[in-house]
Amino acid sequence: MSAAESSPVGRRTFVLGTAAAAGTAALAGPLAGSASAGGFGWSDDGSDFVVDTGASLVFKVSKTNGDLTSLVYKGTEYQGYGGKNSHVESGLGTSTVTVGQSGSTILISVAHGTLKHYYAARSGENNIYLWTNKADSSVSASRYIVRVKAGLFLNDEPDSYTYTTSTVEASDVFAKSDGQTRSKHYSKLRVIDYDHIGWSSGGVGLWIVRSNHEKASGGPFYRSLLRHQSADGGGLYEILYYGENQTEAERYGLQGPYVIAFTDGGAPSSALFPGTLTTSWADSLGISGYVGASGRGRVAGVGIAGRNTAYPYTVGLANSAAQYWGAARSSDGYFSVGGVLPGAYTLTVYKGELAVYSTQVTVSAGATTSVNTITVPSSNDPSHANAIWRIGDWNGSPGGFKNADLMTYAHPSDVRAASWTGNVVIGSGTETSAFPAYLWKDVNSGLLVYFRLTAAQAAAAHTLRIGVTTAYANGRPQISLNGTWTSSIPSPPTQPSTRSLTVGSYRGNNHTFTYSIPASAWLTDTGQYNVLKIDVVSGSGTTGYLSAGTAIDAVDLLA
Structure with missing residues (x-):
């Protein structure tokens, strides 16, 4: 059922002592003002609402802007780096922040223009439940970032750049001295692949358990940054609309809950996972846009x-x-x-x-x-079409192609990447593994594929198909055969306009290019190799790995 947006929570601020008592009397909704000197409860220290979950977690939320300003677990402060707090987007600014308690639940409500954000604590839990209701585009993106103090969870994972400051692209892709690359973008994971993201060290686990993403955009295979780690500190993200590599329009409305969860080092409880988590306790809290089971x-x-x-x-x-x-x-x-x-x-x-x-x-x-x-x-299913030869398979991803797996957690320039150039011979047994997952105008355009045809095959016209999963800067394939026939330049399909191939994602809009090749284009000598040349064409892009490019799903020549 929908909770009433007009709940009194969101209109009053409560403090300890007489103010708390007055707040209790004035609050007629589901959350009554309350405070506790110890154990589960909340207090007001003048600048922040302080919540003690009655377990091992105490956190603070700014009364001015709704930032999470403190995150203390078992006596250790985890929140903050670079003078920044944890918050929606990069901080909302001046907001109306209120608090209330109903039995075993404390809810802090943040209103900033049309955006509403919520923090909930449950008695005895080391969790913070968060909801974000974005009603329109007045806030540019939809994310929550938990900023974590430096030195607590050091690592050298692909999404870490703790040990390097040398950039290879923009200001967010880094290279180590050994040639490996690092970036916050290199999460490896699609949304469908993970329930939680975070770190574990020294008997403490700090996680964000993602929401069900019902108001996010991009579908189950969307890839986005999830965390980062640097010498300055770490960040954990719940990203609902990032504006990067998006294939759908932004959705608005209440998203959540997503959960900040502390553990004794292990993974968070599966009871918090999307599809498993139940929140009947939140049904009557007055959360704007909330719809219960x-x-x-x-x-x-x-x-x-x-x-x-x-x-x-x-x-x-x-x-x-x-x-x-x-x-x-x-x-x-x-x-x-x-x-x-x-x-x-x-x-x-x-x-x-x-x-x-x-x-x-x-x-x-x-x-x-x-x-x-x-x-x-x-x-x-394009795989059912009868083909003379096929490179890869039609599954909507470049899986199996050269460097495909690495590209979800590394830059194309990474020392671990096999050479992006090199030709392909049909019948070699290495057609797919030798074919690069990505083609760029300024890197490996002009790829050659060698193949033989029988006399009957060479006497007929055929259709060649190239499936792609995304493109950057309108990069698309133009083909030629044996130096005598060249296709027209195809129109570019609709694809995301932001970086993709260099920031760990091949996910865009799947598209199939088809080319009708006349019989006159083939060699008549069946002992000779026909030579297919695949060029990347575009009037956009810059140079190198930021030149126009595309990711490959499959290539085949139909019978």
Whole structure:
């Protein structure tokens, strides 16, 4: 059910002593003003609301701007670096901040223009539950960053740059002296791949458990920065709309909860994970835009026929207001996606990361929408087309191509990357592993693919397909054959306008380029190799790895 936005929480500020008593009398909503000298409770130190969870965690929230100004676990301060606090975006500025308590829950509410943000504490838990309700674009991005003091969780992971200050791109991609690269962008993970992100050291774990991302954008395969570590300190992120490499318009509304969780070194409890976490205790807190479990529905499918069992299948739901997803069972394709807001959705089935089927479903509160067995038409999966040869497979990602895995956690210039140049011979057995995952106008344009045709094949026209997963600066492939025939320059498909290939992401909009090649383009001598040349063309981009480029899904020549 929807909580009333007009709850008294958000209109009053409470302090210790007589002010707290007065606040209790004045607060008629679900959260009553309260304070405690010890154990679970909250107090007012003049500049901050101080919350003691009654476990091992005490935190403070600024009464001026809603920043998290202190995060003390077992007596150690974890919050802050560079004079900065933890907060929404880079800090909201002057805001209305209020607090209240209802039984075992304390809620701090922050209002900044049309944006509302919430911190909740539960008695006996070392967790902080956060919600953010962004109503419009008045705040430029949607993220929360937990800033962590330097020296507490040192590491040399791909998203760390603790041990280097030499930049190789912009001011956020770094190179170590051994040639390895580091950047906060190099998370390795898609949204679907993780429930929590953080660090563990010295018997303490500090984590952000992500929300279900129902108001985020980009779908289950979106990649974004998740954390960073440097000599100045570390950061943990919950990013809902970053404006980088986005494939969808921004969604507005209440997102959460996401959770700041402390542990004794282990992973946070799975009870906090999206899809598992239940928050019936928050149903009556007056959180703006909140919809409890009873106001949500579910979509369940009997199964998916026509699958390629070598790949995982994911079912996504999306409309302009919300997005959800769930895995299809490997044995039969059964799926269930719960916690869905009522409305009409596009249901999409993904083979790997490639959309191969879509339909429409309507979700009602408190009900399950049942979907009969979905049969993926063979024509929807490009892999079913009869090909003379194929490099890679059609799965919506460059997986298996040269350097593909490394590129989710390293810069293309990284010393660990195999040479981006080199030609490909069909029949060698290394066609896919020799073919670079990415092609750039200024790096490896002009890639050559050698192949033979039978006399019958050479006597006919054929279609060549190149599937891509994203592009930078309108980079797209133009092909030529044997130095005698050249294709026209294809129009660029819609792709994100920001960096992608150099900041750990190949995720954009999957697109297939098709080229009709006449029989006259082939060599008639069946003992000779035909030579396919693939160039990257664009009028945009700069130089090197920031020249126009594209990521490859598959390349094939149809029979």
